[in-house]
Amino acid sequence: MGKILSMNQAIERFVNDGDCVALGTALEPLIPFSAGHEIIRQGKRDLTLIGPISDILFDQMVGAGCVSKMVMAWAGNVIMGVGYSLRRAVEKGIPRGIEIEDLTNFSICLALNAGAMGIPFFPTKTLLGTDMFQSNSRIKEMVCPYTGERLALVPALVPDVAIIHAQRADEEGNTHLWGSIGVSKEACLASDRVIVSVEEIVEREVIVSDPNRTLIPGFLVSGVVHEPWGAHPSAVQGYYDRDHEHYMRYHKETRTEKGFARWLDQWILSVQDRSKYIDKIGVGELQRFRVARSHEAMPVEYGY
Amino acid sequence: MTDYTKSELMVVAGAREIKDGELVFVGMRLPLLAFQLAKATHAPNAQGVFENGVLRDRPAGKPLFTMGDAPCIEGAVWATTMLDIMTLLQKGRVDLGFIGGAEIDRYGNLNTTYIGGRERAEVRLPGSGGGSDIASLAGRLVIVMNHERRRFVERVSYITSPGYGEGGGWRERTGLKGGGPVAVITTLGVLRFDPETKEMFLDSLHPGASLGEVKDVTGWPLRVGAELRETPPPTRKELEIIRKYDPNGFWTNR
Numbered sequence: 095m096g097k098i099l100s101m102n103q104a105i106e107r108f109v110n111d112g113d114c115v116a117l118g119t120a121l122e123p124l125i126p127f128s129a130g131h132e133i134i135r136q137g138k139r140d141l142t143l144i145g146p147i148s149d150i151l152f153d154q155m156v157g158a159g160c161v162s163k164m165v166m167a168w169a170g171n172v173i174m175g176v177g178y179s180l181r182r183a184v185e186k187g188i189p190r191g192i193e194i195e196d197l198t199n200f201s202i203c204l205a206l207n208a209g210a211m212g213i214p215f216f217p218t219k220t221l222l223g224t225d226m227f228q229s230n231s232r233i234k235e236m237v238c239p240y241t242g243e244r245l246a247l248v249p250a251l252v253p254d255v256a257i258i259h260a261q262r263a264d265e266e267g268n269t270h271l272w273g274s275i276g277v278s279k280e281a282c283l284a285s286d287r288v289i290v291s292v293e294e295i296v297e298r299e300v301i302v303s304d305p306n307r308t309l310i311p312g313f314l315v316s317g318v319v320h321e322p323w324g325a326h327p328s329a330v331q332g333y334y335d336r337d338h339e340h341y342m343r344y345h346k347e348t349r350t351e352k353g354f355a356r357w358l359d360q361w362i363l364s365v366q367d368r369s370k371y372i373d374k375i376g377v378g379e380l381q382r383f384r385v386a387r388s389h390e391a392m393p394v395e396y397g398y
Numbered sequence: 399m400t401d402y403t404k405s406e407l408m409v410v411a412g413a414r415e416i417k418d419g420e421l422v423f424v425g426m427r428l429p430l431l432a433f434q435l436a437k438a439t440h441a442p443n444a445q446g447v448f449e450n451g452v453l454r455d456r457p458a459g460k461p462l463f464t465m466g467d468a469p470c471i472e473g474a475v476w477a478t479t480m481l482d483i484m485t486l487l488q489k490g491r492v493d494l495g496f497i498g499g500a501e502i503d504r505y506g507n508l509n510t511t512y513i514g515g516r517e518r519a520e521v522r523l524p525g526s527g528g529g530s531d532i533a534s535l536a537g538r539l540v541i542v543m544n545h546e547r548r549r550f551v552e553r554v555s556y557i558t559s560p561g562y563g564e565g566g567g568w569r570e571r572t573g574l575k576g577g578g579p580v581a582v583i584t585t586l587g588v589l590r591f592d593p594e595t596k597e598m599f600l601d602s603l604h605p606g607a608s609l610g611e612v613k614d615v616t617g618w619p620l621r622v623g624a625e626l627r628e629t630p631p632p633t634r635k636e637l638e639i640i641r642k643y644d645p646n647g648f649w650t651n652r
Contacts, residue, residue, distance in 0.1 A: 121450040121480070122466030146480070147527055170524035172426075173463050177524070184522035196511060199449050199528035200484040200535075207481060219488055220531045223560040223572040229516045244573030274450040274466040276480045328466075335468045387459075389472050 096265025097318045101367060104289050104317040105132045112140045113254040114165075116206070116285060118148030120276040122172055123331065125151050126259040126291055128324035128368040134158040135363060144206075144253050146199045146277055149328065150344050153177030154362070157354045159189040165251065167199045173338060174345035179354055188351060195230040201248045203277045208250035209284030221246035255316075256285035259325040260309065261332060262294040267315025268301045268308060273331025275309070282310045291321040293333050304394070323372050323380060334383040402632050404585045405650040407604055408542055409435060409640050410632040411583045412496065415540045419443045420493040421486070423532050426465055427649050428542045429496035431640055438639045447486060449528040451478045461643055484528075487535045490575060495536030497529045499543045501554050504598050504618045505568075506561025506579040506591060508533065508541065509554040516556060526558050533559035535576040545584035551617040562596035586612050588629055592621075602627040 099107070109115060115133075118125045130151045133141070142163040143152055152169045155161050157179030170177040182188040197205065204216035217236070222244055227233055234247045258278050260271035269290050271278060282288045288310065295318070301308060327340035348354040365371045372380065405428060412432030416422055418441040424433045433446050434457045445455045448465040453476035460469040471477050486492055499508035500523050510529060514520035533539050539561075543549060561579050562568055569578050582589040582598060586607040589598045599621040600612055605628055613620055632640070644650050 120466070122464040123450075123468075124466075166525065168525045168527035175524070180524075181522050185519060194522075196525055198526040198530040199480060200488070200531040203479075203481040203484055219573065219575045220484075220534045222534065222574055223563055223569070224526075224530055224534075224558060225511070225516070225556045226526070226530070226558075229511070229556075273468070273471045273477060274452070275478065276450050279479060280481060329468050331468055331471055336464065336466070338463045385468075 097267050097312070097315060098265055098295065099317045099319055101128055101132045101291065101319045101321055104319050105129060105136055108255055108287050108289055108316050109133055109138055110254070111138055114142040114144055116144040116253040116256040116281040118145040118151055119256065119258060119278040119281040120274045121147050122149060123274045123329040123336070124259045124271070124325050125149055125328040126257045126324065127151055127326060127328065128321050128371070129257045129259070129289060129291055129319075130155055131362045131365070131371075132367070134160060134358070144251055146202050147172065150177060150341060153179045154358070156180050156183050156192060157189070157348070158358055158362070161192055162190070163193040163195070165195040165197060165202070167197050167202050171341055171345050173341055178348050182351060195232060196226045197230060197248070198226070202251070203280060204248045205251040206277055206280040206284045208248065209252040210280050213250065215247045215249045217245040217247055219245065221248070251284060253281065253285040255287040255289060256281045257289045257291070258282060259291045259321070259330070261292065261330060262296045262300065263290050263292045263318050264296055264298045264301050264312070265318065266298070266312035267318045268298065268312040269310050269315065270301060270304070270307045271309040272307060279309055282314060287316040288314050289317045289319065290315050291319040291324040293322055293324070293330055295320045303396070305396070321368050324368055326380070332385060334380070334385070337383055402637055403647070403651050404604070406632055406637060406640055406652070407629065408583050408585065409650065410636050411588055411629055412540060412542055413439065413636075415581055416441045416444055416494060421491060422446050423487060423492045423495040423536055424448055425497045425529070425532070426462070427498060429498070430462060431643055431649060432496065434643045435636060435639050439636065445475070447483050447492065449480055449483055451480050451483055452476065457643065461645060484531060487531060488575070490535075490537070492535070493537045495532035495539045497532055497539070497541060497559065499541055499559070501549050501551055502541065502543065502582065503551055503554045503561070505563060505565050505596055506541070506582065506598055507554050507557045507563065508559040508561065509556045511558045512556045514555055530559040533561070533576070533579070534574050538577050539579040541579055541582045543582070543584060545586040545612065545615050547615045547617060550615060562591065565596045566594070568596070586615070590623070597621065599623050600626065602629040604629045605631050
């Protein structure tokens with residue numbers, strides 16, 4: 095059976111209390127909501143979350159008390175603005191205080207790329223003149239030994255585990271991902287372990303028919319989870335589009351601590367797994383987000 | 399003709415900052431609408447890059463809520479990594495960047511991270527995202543935001559996205575590559591920057607807005623340009639295009 099696990103097994107086996115976890119690396123789409131919800135259900139604690147923009151998944155994990163630190167460029171609710179759980183944590187220490195290392199989208203790419211390349215830092219022309227030097231003590235500045243210009247230095251990030259959601263993988267974890275890629279490749283290459291959840295498990299032949307589509311090879315992957323609708327309410331190119339109303343409701347309903355607790359119970363704690371989550375929303379309701387206007391890529395020739 | 403919202407006027411003013419053939423780094427909300435309007439009118443050859451890794455030369459087939467929505471990738475010219483897109487930016491290939499802000503000061507510095515400073519944060523905002531990178535590295539920067547007293551302050555308490563720092567030659571001294579902000583499009587007018595001091599001044603007033611009103615909601619003694627103009631209102635055609643891309647007025651408050 096290769097590396098195929100249930101989400102419950104994958105999180106239990108590969109995510110430990112205190113781990114640095116990279117999530118939401120494709121930006122708004124392909125967010126591994128199912129994995130994040132299972133982390134919350136298993137009560138993981140003291141996690142450091144790493145990601146550019148994880149939309150409301152980071153907010154949910156912070157509100158559930160799983161997180162002691164975030165290394166991120168942006169956290170909130172992309173179409174609605176702020177995330178209330180994040181604000182409660184930073185401003186009032188509810189449910190606990192968290193430390194934030196602020197970065198930008200570019201510098202988080204560079205940090206993960208340095209991690210992927212096995213070097214300690216990357217120099218860059220971004221970050222200069224910002225107050226991120228105050229709120230992230232790990233960023234430094236240097237004078238370029240070649241040109242004399244000022245450079246900011248972003249230290250490498252090496253997550254314990256990266257979790258991505260993708261369209262398809264084979265049993266060994268060879269993974270095809272398309273659409274919005276974001277910083278997913280660098281995050282997987284930098285991390286000690288990778289968990290991949292996918293819409294479909296396919297034969298190896300499907301993967302090797304289009305090797306340019308492979309985001310990461312299976313030898314880097316620790317566990318593969320077959321998890322249809324695993325990114326809902328975010329989008330998966332070619333499978334389903336984004337459920338915008340879900341984010342609007344989350345914004346409205348989690349404004350207060352009590353509202354968040356109710357939401358957490360209703361959508362995460364009382365839901366056993368993703369198949370129960372799908373039942374709860376309703377398969378019919380979800381069909382609204384399926385591809386309505388097909389646009390297939392032209393086949394490409396790899397023969398010789 | 400007053401049948402338009404302030405947000406629609408801001409979109410129109412934003413679109414006019416885009417020149418034909420430019421590579422534009424497009425943020426969501428009003429900047430996206432401005433880019434789409436410019437393409438449909440005076441800048442058909444402009445191309446847009448989105449930080450999730452997408453380059454488009456035509457508008458998406460459906461209104462977008464986020465840059466990662468399936469229609470933003472369908473029909474794109476390039477769907478690559480965020481690192482590739484940011485590489486274009488740092489290399490100096492992006493002509494114009496477009497971002498919003500929560501708090502701005504007289505030299506165009508933006509704060510979207512901590513209101514009240516980091517140590518005694520009254521409000522934790524979402525943070526930079528790609529905004530700081532765009533403000534630092536794009537050839538020109540256009541900022542779109544609401545004109546309110548709490549947002550237009552003498553000095554921001556935290557610089558997320560650098561404008562002209564303390565003014566004058568600050569950007570050069572700091573080592574920033576991009577040219578810095580050229581326009582701040584607000585709910586009341588369009589503000590630009592003095593070429594020497596880099597201080598923001600009022601260049602045009604939107605129809606219906608008064609100078610007194612603008613000064614009241616600006617937290618420093620605001621200078622006024624030599625020839626204060628009225629921002630040209632949207633044309634019927636411009637409004638039709640905006641409403642096509644924001645049919646329910648989600649972003650333009652219709």
